[in-house]
Amino acid sequence: MDGVSFEVVAGEITALVGASGAGKTTAALALLGECGEGVRLEGRVEVAGEVVVDGNGVTDVDVRGRVVAYLPQHPGSALNPARRIGATLDELGKLHGGDPVEALRAAQLPTDNGIRKRFPHQFSGGQRQRVALAQVLTCRPSVLVLDEPSTGLDSITRLHLVRELRELAATGLGILLLSHDLGLVRALAHRVVVLDAGHVIASGGLDVLPAAPDLPGTGTSTAHQPLLKAMNLSASVRRELLLRQVDLIVRAGGCLGIVGRSGSGKTTLARCLAGLHERHTGTIHLDDTPLPVLRKRSRDQHRRVQYVWQEVRGSFDERRPVDQQVARTAERLRALAPHQAHAEAVATLARLGVAAITAARPPSRLSGGELQRAALARAVLANPDVLICDEITTALDDRGTALVLDLLGELKARGTALIWIGHDLGLVAAVADEVMVLDAGRVVEQGPPATLTTAPRHDLTRQLVAAARLGTPESPPVASIDLRSEPRR
Template sequence: MSLVRVDNLTATAGDTYLVDGVSFEVVAGEVTALVGASGSGKTTSALALLGDHGDGVRLTGRVEVAGEAVVDGNGVTAAAAGMRGRVVAYMPQHPGSALNPARRIGTTLRELAKLHAGNPDEAVRAAQVPGDRATLKRFPHQFSGGQRQRVALAQALTCGPDVLVLDEPSTGLDSITRLQLVHELRDLAATGLGILLLSHDLDLVRALAARVVILDAGRVVTSGSTEVLPPAPDHAVPGTSGDRRPLLKAMNVSAALRPRGRDVVLRDVDLAVPAGACLGVVGRSGSGKTTLARCLAGLHERMAGAVLLDDAPLPVLRKRNREQHRRVQYVWQEVRGSFDERRPVDQQVARTAQRLRALAPDQAHAEAVATLARLGVAAITAARPPSRLSGGELQRAALARAVLAHPDVLICDEITTALDDRGTALVLDLLSELKSRGAALIWIGHDLGLVAALADEVLVLDGGRVVEQGPPATLTTAPQHPLTQRLVAAARLGDQEPPPVLSLDTRSEPRR
């Protein structure tokens, strides 16, 4: 039974076509995947199921959900408002935008369940979120990026929808949790739920989708079964390590979420990264990867131990001088909130070179536009406000903003999660050039194969501790620690048995 039918959908902003003649359907019990590069029209097409669109955007064509017209020849219909949540639930690409930072997640889930007559207990199980009291009492900021993704999924499922729209649901997930997600989504589809999957993760699409629609520049290029997908490139390229003096060092770094050492999430981590080398950091969601990145960047002040740059102590961010700011740059996982919605993106990227390198405005802007173009973000796109860019375009803009500082150390936290293979290749090419110029890179990711494309050494975190470390070729072919073995095995999506659901709480000590 067809739950969604989209015929000749067009979205225009003035004279610009964002989506041009797109058609697809979502069938009960099946997964339909929209695949395409950042800015290809996936999110615009999906939001049309809710009758939603950006400011100044006009929808035409026809969109039917559960037999009712949401969009017709005259635009969005009155029936669209009644579809949201009750019939169609949407989980956005950036989970932070779907979670209320001032409310505990348990409170939000109970309110959604009351409003939509949903079952929050089933929702948290399906989304791999533990339903224990301690977890449900947390606020969104107390979860990692991958964990917030699962909490946002639980919110969507609590509404009890007939159609579930998932925008890049594997963003920020480690390979074990990603494998678990495949099995959970298969189980949800088996109950009769229709799923519209927006993803650049071709392995995820192959494992789930019955129907695939490939978009490019707002148009359907081809559609059919998963056989229409291009083969995924092999990113695994071994790094080359050397015995050079470390440019950046961390010694016995520990960190807590709350004062007086409560909720410890990082324990006695040591690392050293020479100039011209890359350290990869992998682990499950909640293992402490982002907390480690924030400690190195000076953003996490509840830490013990030492961070050294050229053997000199590196203070927390608010105490760093301009040169220290320039030398150590951080590109974080959820970038949308780091941009000012009132200013064009290219101006915000250029501001880094003006502020930290004292470039003239025209020179800084020219360098910003050139760097963005190299990363696949056209000048006309970069001149728009952040709300008019896709998640992948903003990820690349955040990288360009950091690169314009000409940093000696660049910390990258899951910066390719919203990118397709072409976008990822452009990022890897730029980072490889930075390495060749002598920059030290810290690459935090959940994809061991991708990390191996750039890293000279890989560090595996579990429960806030380093459990294994070595060259990427060794860790991917002969992993020693059980977690590393599971990460390597789970990276191959398919008909594997789902791994057990682990608690989001990775602490080894109880609350005090």
């Protein structure tokens, strides 16, 4: 990062936009006087009249929480897995004088005791994002730094987020929004700073935003034989049903899209198919052969069904370079020699826009988008027959998404079956041959993407279609969308 300047004004929203690795998070952390190992801060950072960085280093002023609150991109890293969320919120409320109940409400989460007694792992990815936001709001900061706050949120909850952030700014809070979601930026930002390779290349109003490119679809497939089938699939945690009698068929070379609100059961369904959620009933077949849970699958079954999940940072060993961890898949599941596996890993990562010099670093030195693409490369190196993709483009800018879609289109052409789980109905419709809509663990609508986007039958599908237009010229006002649905687990 070199010569970056910007300001956040009370009552306004400033957006930092740019590709993965452009320097957005590094710039935002400087407001807290923080920087990664080996990074030297120079210049001047002033927050609410207090100097955080002066000249060639960080001062002793601590503005974290008291003045500046930071919501990281991956909420799992901000939540204590051993504590119930209610206990953490109550502690933050005592420290900073905030109201935990009001913070939960502002973060669009229920305020009942059942929610407060849950641990972080008992929420979906989108819900964990909102739990982390509730913790931030409990601190009552003057400046709120949001790093990709729409990551993992369905389009309806994303509309809620727009409304809530507008209301927070109206109270005098200064908000710094880090995002590659140009629709969200257009709906919220008062001023925009565009970063590229650590330099400010444009700043001003919304007119400086880059135009969104046309993303390539993966293409529709012709009818092939069924490869993966699930029949009457139900899943539970303790006594609560999360998935209810789901049937699905994925054909070789085809793509099944699964959409729904945060907590509707999408990830639970993916975990069942991947063999990670053992408390389920019903049957799962691969090539008409029953597919057991993961710990009972053979090495070949493990190779044939690969799963790329939403929050990938925790799946990497922080002590080893990323390229070595990606190559390990080909060594273990395909018996490639180490040098062959490493060469294939580097080539696949480069195709996804992650340079060799970047991939040779530990996970902590990669951006969220770079690490998400590395997780995809790791699964692709297994040469799977079925690839389950759970929100794999949420941390990516349009260029990164295009690279991912190009690679997945090639996999489909070779006969790989894709299961694409996403919140963006428009993107899912562009890549899928069939789309399934989940609500409270049930399939409420299913059909070709053209039908679902032009003539939706179920109320939830109609809301998803309307909400997906946020930030586009034809986008309806936020108040005109029916936002009555409560987030479900």
